[in-house]
Amino acid sequence: MTFKITLMGGDGIGPEVVAQAVKVLDVLRTRHGLEVETQDALVGGAAYDAYGDPYPAQTQALARDCDAILFGAIGGPQYDDLPRDKRPESGLLAMRADLGLYANLRPAILFEELASASSLKPDIVAGLDILIVRELTGGIYFGKPRGIEERNGIKTGFNTLVYGEDEIRRIAKTAFEAAQRRNGRLCSVDKANVLDVSQLWRDTVNAMAADYPDVEVSHMYVDNASMQLVRDPKQFDVIVTGNLFGDILSDLAAMLTGSIGMLPSASLGEGGHGMYEPVHGSAPDIAGQDKANPLATILSLAMLLRHSLNRGDLAELVESAVAKVLAQGLRTGDIAAGGDVVGTAAMGDAVAAAI
Amino acid sequence: MTFKITLMGGDGIGPEVVAQAVKVLDVLRTRHGLEVETQDALVGGAAYDAYGDPYPAQTQALARDCDAILFGAIGGPQYDDLPRDKRPESGLLAMRADLGLYANLRPAILFEELASASSLKPDIVAGLDILIVRELTGGIYFGKPRGIEERNGIKTGFNTLVYGEDEIRRIAKTAFEAAQRRNGRLCSVDKANVLDVSQLWRDTVNAMAADYPDVEVSHMYVDNASMQLVRDPKQFDVIVTGNLFGDILSDLAAMLTGSIGMLPSASLGEGGHGMYEPVHGSAPDIAGQDKANPLATILSLAMLLRHSLNRGDLAELVESAVAKVLAQGLRTGDIAAGGDVVGTAAMGDAVAAAI
Ligand SMILES: CC(C)[C@H](C(=O)O)[C@@H](O)C(=O)O
Ligand SMILES: CC(C)[C@H](C(=O)O)[C@@H](O)C(=O)O
Numbered sequence: 001m002t003f004k005i006t007l008m009g010g011d012g013i014g015p016e017v018v019a020q021a022v023k024v025l026d027v028l029r030t031r032h033g034l035e036v037e038t039q040d041a042l043v044g045g046a047a048y049d050a051y052g053d054p055y056p057a058q059t060q061a062l063a064r065d066c067d068a069i070l071f072g073a074i075g076g077p078q079y080d081d082l083p084r085d086k087r088p089e090s091g092l093l094a095m096r097a098d099l100g101l102y103a104n105l106r107p108a109i110l111f112e113e114l115a116s117a118s119s120l121k122p123d124i125v126a127g128l129d130i131l132i133v134r135e136l137t138g139g140i141y142f143g144k145p146r147g148i149e150e151r152n153g154i155k156t157g158f159n160t161l162v163y164g165e166d167e168i169r170r171i172a173k174t175a176f177e178a179a180q181r182r183n184g185r186l187c188s189v190d191k192a193n194v195l196d197v198s199q200l201w202r203d204t205v206n207a208m209a210a211d212y213p214d215v216e217v218s219h220m221y222v223d224n225a226s227m228q229l230v231r232d233p234k235q236f237d238v239i240v241t242g243n244l245f246g247d248i249l250s251d252l253a254a255m256l257t258g259s260i261g262m263l264p265s266a267s268l269g270e271g272g273h274g275m276y277e278p279v280h281g282s283a284p285d286i287a288g289q290d291k292a293n294p295l296a297t298i299l300s301l302a303m304l305l306r307h308s309l310n311r312g313d314l315a316e317l318v319e320s321a322v323a324k325v326l327a328q329g330l331r332t333g334d335i336a337a338g339g340d341v342v343g344t345a346a347m348g349d350a351v352a353a354a355i
Numbered sequence: 356m357t358f359k360i361t362l363m364g365g366d367g368i369g370p371e372v373v374a375q376a377v378k379v380l381d382v383l384r385t386r387h388g389l390e391v392e393t394q395d396a397l398v399g400g401a402a403y404d405a406y407g408d409p410y411p412a413q414t415q416a417l418a419r420d421c422d423a424i425l426f427g428a429i430g431g432p433q434y435d436d437l438p439r440d441k442r443p444e445s446g447l448l449a450m451r452a453d454l455g456l457y458a459n460l461r462p463a464i465l466f467e468e469l470a471s472a473s474s475l476k477p478d479i480v481a482g483l484d485i486l487i488v489r490e491l492t493g494g495i496y497f498g499k500p501r502g503i504e505e506r507n508g509i510k511t512g513f514n515t516l517v518y519g520e521d522e523i524r525r526i527a528k529t530a531f532e533a534a535q536r537r538n539g540r541l542c543s544v545d546k547a548n549v550l551d552v553s554q555l556w557r558d559t560v561n562a563m564a565a566d567y568p569d570v571e572v573s574h575m576y577v578d579n580a581s582m583q584l585v586r587d588p589k590q591f592d593v594i595v596t597g598n599l600f601g602d603i604l605s606d607l608a609a610m611l612t613g614s615i616g617m618l619p620s621a622s623l624g625e626g627g628h629g630m631y632e633p634v635h636g637s638a639p640d641i642a643g644q645d646k647a648n649p650l651a652t653i654l655s656l657a658m659l660l661r662h663s664l665n666r667g668d669l670a671e672l673v674e675s676a677v678a679k680v681l682a683q684g685l686r687t688g689d690i691a692a693g694g695d696v697v698g699t700a701a702m703g704d705a706v707a708a709a710i
Contacts, residue, residue, distance in 0.1 A: 089548045119479045119586055140495075140516060146551050154519040157555035161495060161516060164509040191599070193444045196501050200512035223602045227610040230585065231474055244546070247578045248603060255582040 002035040003309050006066040008059070011045040011088060012282025013292035013344075014072020020294030020348025021070060021301040024321070027355045028305075028314055036309075039066065043095065044074025044088035044282075054091025055098070063095055068308035069275040070301060073282035096136055101267035101275055102167070103174040104134040104246065105303070108233075108253035108263065113326045114335050117258030125233065130253055131182065132239045133175040134246025136267055138167045139197075141243045161197050163242065168204040174268070175240035176212045185237035187218045189225045189245055201242065222249070229253055254279050261293030261334040264300035266307055274308045276300040290343035293332040295322055298351055321354035357390040358664050361421040363414070366400040366443060367637025368647035368699075369427020375649030375703025376425060376656040379676070382707045383660075383669055391664075394421065398450065399429025399443035399637075409446025410453070418450055423663035424630040425656060428637035451491055456622035456630055457522070458529040459489040459601065460658070463588075463608035463618065468681045469690050472613030480588065485608055486537065487594045488530040489601025491622055493522045494552075496598045516552050518597065523559040529623070530595035531567045540592035542573045544580045544600055556597065577604070584608055609634050616648030616689040619655035621662055629663045631655040645698035648687040650677055653706055676709035 007022065009015030028034040041062040048054045054074075063069055074088035084090060095101075110118065110128040118125045143160030150156070172188070179186040188205045190198035202219055209217045220228065222245045228235060229249065233256050241249060254260045263279040278296030286292055299322060306315035330350050333341050342350070362377065364370030383389040396417040403409045409429075418424055429443035439445060450456075465473065465483040473480045498515030505511070527543070534541040543560045545553035557574055564572045575583065577600045583590060584604065588611050596604060609615045618634040633651030641647055654677060661670035685705050688696050697705070 084548075084554070087548065093549070120475050124474045141549055143513075148551050148555050151519065154521050155555065156517060156519045157550075157552035158498070159516040159550050159552050161514040162511060164506065164511045166509050191602075193439075193442065194448070194496055195512075195514050196503050197512035197514050199439070200503050200510065223606040226581065226603045226607040227615075230607060230610040231613075245603075247546075248581045248600075251578040252581040252585060252607070255585040258586075260582075 002037055003068075004066040005036055005038045005304070006062045006069045007038050007040050008043045008069055008071045009046070010043050010072040010074040010282065011076050012073055012284040012287040014074065014282055016288070016290070016344050017278065017292050017294040017297040018070060018072040020344060020351070021297045023348045023352040024298055024301060024318060024355065027352045028317070031355070032314060032317070034311070034314060043071070044091045045076050045079045047091060048079065048082070048086055048088065052086070054086060054088050055094040060098060063099060068273065068304045070297070070304060071275055071277035072297065073278065073280065075282045076284045093141065095275070096267060097142060099273060099275065100137060100269040102135060102137040103171055103268040104136040104250075105178070105266040105268065106132040106134060106246075106250040106254070106263070106279065108132065108250070108257055110257045111259065111262055111326060114257070114259045114262065116337060117335060118256060119258060120256055125256055128233055128257060130233060130236045130239065131178055132241070132246060132250040132253055133171065133178060134250055135167065135171040135242050136246075138163055139243035161195065163197050163201060165200065165204050168201050169208065172205050172208055172240055175238055176208065176215050179215045179238040180212065183237040184214055185216045185218070187220055187225070187236055187239050189220050189222050189239055189241040189249065191222050192219070193221060205240070225249060226252060229256065259335050260296070261332065262295050262299070264296050264303050266300070266303045268307060272308050272310070274304065276304040290345055291333050292344045293334050294344050294348050295332075295351070298322060298348070317355055321351045324354040325350045357392055358423075359421040360391055360393045360659070361417045361424045362393050362395050363398045363424055363426045364401070365398050365427040365429040365637065366431050367428055367639045367642040369429065369637055371643070371645070371699050372633060372647050372649040372652040373425055373427045375699060375706070376652045378703045378707040379653055379656060379673060379710065382710045383672070386710070387669060387672070389666070389669060398426070399446045400431050400434045402446060403434065403437070403441055403443065407441070409441060409443050410449040415453060418454060423628065423659045425652070425659060426630050426632035427652065428633065428635065430637045431639045448496065450630070451622060452497060454628060454630065455492060455624040457490060457492040458526055458623040459491040459605075460533070460621040460623065461487040461489060461601075461605040461609070461618070461634065463487065463605070463612055465612045466614065466617055466681060469612070469614045469617065471692060472690060473611060474613060475611055480611055483588055483612060485588060485591045485594065486533055487596070487601060487605040487608055488526065488533060489605055490518075490522065490526040490597050493518055494598035516550065518552050518556060520555065520559050523556050524563065527560050527563055527595055530593055531563065531570055534570045534593040535567065538592040539569055540571045540573070542575055542580070542591055542594050544575050544577050544594055544596040544604065546577050547574070548576060560595070580604060581607060584611065614690050615651070616687065617650050617654070619651050619658050621655070621658045623662060627663050627665070629659065631659040645700055646688050647699045648689050649699050649703050650687075650706070653677060653703070672710055673706075676706045679709040680705045
């Protein structure tokens with residue numbers, strides 16, 4: 001059976017970093033017998049430019065008809081003044097909802113060679129390896145009612161935070177299972193001292209704990225979690241939380257490493273379908289200049305191989321190749337710390353050659 | 356005219372740290388002519404124990420009938436299983452709402468002598484001085500409808516995020532004016548790429564900017580703000596944001612300093628009425644052991660003198676006295692870094708003597 005991957009470069013540096021991951025994919029195809037074909041689709045600003053819609057029907061069809069999506073990045077200043085539903089971000093949100101990609105896996109891993117890039121002291125972050133499991137298709141991102149209207153003569157904005165027990169169970173299951181494969185510790189983050197939704201979240205996670213006797217469960221308020229991530233991030237193994245808290249905490253955790261140009265992510269639905277993307281954004285200021293770091297996208301391809309194609313063996317090949325080029329001293333500008341710099345394409349070639 | 360201050364020690368280490376601030380207040384009264392009287396009120400778990408209510412009518416009366424409140428801390432494990440409306444936190448939330456304390460000022464300042472306590476590299480945090488202005492009586496903390504109910508047979512939790520333009524303008528005004536007194540830079544934090552409420556927030560802040568030509572306004576998404584606080588916190592001067600984002604970011608910012616035992620806060624309503632409290636919590640594990648750091652509460656008293664009693668001169672006396680004892684090398688356990696340790700009471704005496 002031949003796998004099908006949809007490539008969505010998106011905006012800014014997106015297309016050029018995805019192109020490097022494709023080089024790696026080509027090596028897996030030609031030299032490691034991976035049977036895979038690719039198809040291209042537009043998303044975000046690029047899709048708006050072409051079709052007036054950041055997630056058009058053509059893209060939707062290609063996004064559904066594949067085993068996995070490799071995504072670059074979206075957004076750019078030229079789209080900032082569009083109505084919200086035309087903006088690149090809306091395309092991403094629409095795709096997450098459309099494909100039911102409810103589980104966002106965001107590892108925050110410190111690469112030993114890049115330890116000095118962190119703004120934290122070396123002993124605080126050395127060996128850091130956290131996984132944040134963020135719910136991605138619910139919560140306040142999608143809750144209704146929402147809008148802006150006059151209330152008693154005052155312009156008023158409103159959004160709804162809402163989670164059903166089924167949504168909480170589904171994401172908690174992902175997180176419990178991840179903790180089982182890792183170090184067996186799961187911290188659920190909420191604001192149960194204030195929010196009813198968080199109380200239900202906490203109760204639901206607690207009710208599931210008995211089914212995972214090998215996982216040690218703890219709970220933390222989101223304000224405390226943001227402190228603890230700064231104070232002593234290595235106390236965490238897996239963190240599970242809702243859409244908005246996950247947005248904030250996963251970016252915080254990523255920044256602890258100092259090298260967000262290195263961090264991949266996965267957004268998974270039922271049955272292995274998934275979307276894989278680097279954590280960094282579209283960086284329009286350096287787009288098209290052969291300056292972007294393609295390693296986060298290449299590591300996202302590794303996650304794709306592991307989670308959607310069930311080829312953990314090939315994922316490890318890719319991850320070792322990335323480790324190898326780092327050990328060789330190859331650095332793009334964002335992780336160079338004053339040393340020699342290679343371009344996006346050269347970095348892609350080097351990883352492909354190292355496999 | 357004699358000022359009236361209501362003292363609310365609360366739970367855990369609260370009463371003992373407030374007692375140290377009272378020593379300082381006594382010196383201001385006896386030696387600096389401050390005309391002030393104090394009255395005590397129970398709040399949080401202590402009030403629940405006495406009256407079955409964390410913000411009982413007696414406390415409400417005393418909280419209203421004064422110029423300012425000095426608050427310790429609330430909460431403890433013995434209250435964790437109470438229904439939400441009986442828990443200590445609910446008392447605090449009820450008081451904020453009752454007194455209309457909509458503006459929470461949370462400075463994050465690094466004390467030079469304690470720089471090594473930070474988990475961040477010295478050059479990243481040296482000289483850090485940020486002010487977070489958090490909206491405190493609105494947003495998702497108080498929005499209705501809220502609750503847990505069955506929907507289509509599924510237990511579902513829901514909360515409402517809501518802000519009116521009037522609430523946004525009021526807190527933004529506080530923040531613009533603070534920026535004018537400081538370094539003239541205001542960063543408004545929201546999630547306008549996803550939330551309607553945030554879009555109204557952003558538009559409202561932008562519409563006000565013309566009235567403050569001396570303030571440079573910027574906007575940042577909350578996920579990016581949490582990254583930027585870790586990457587380069589000194590880029591900020593004043594941050595203004597809603598209740599929930601402010602809860603998360605102000606704790607994050609506090610932890611950047613490494614010494615939350617040092618950080619005060621103010622919660623202000625219309626007309627100078629205010630509640631002042633240390634940022635740290637009730638620390639039940641060390642309560643009653645003469646181990647707590649009273650400096651955050653003493654610095655909260657300084658904020659009280661400045662904002663509610665309009666005695667910035669006395670506030671500076673208190674702040675200098677704190678700086679003096681730090682320079683003398685006096686340290687409670689939380690900031691000792693291996694050196695000699697003094698107790699809570701001795702630290703209070705030292706500050707009182709240094710005035
Ligand atoms: C672009 C934005 C809508 C998105 C989000 O908030 O989910 C981004 O911050 C992310 O984390 O993928
Ligand atoms: C105790 C809790 C309700 C409170 C809050 O979330 O506002 C606390 O975290 C704070 O920041 O004062």
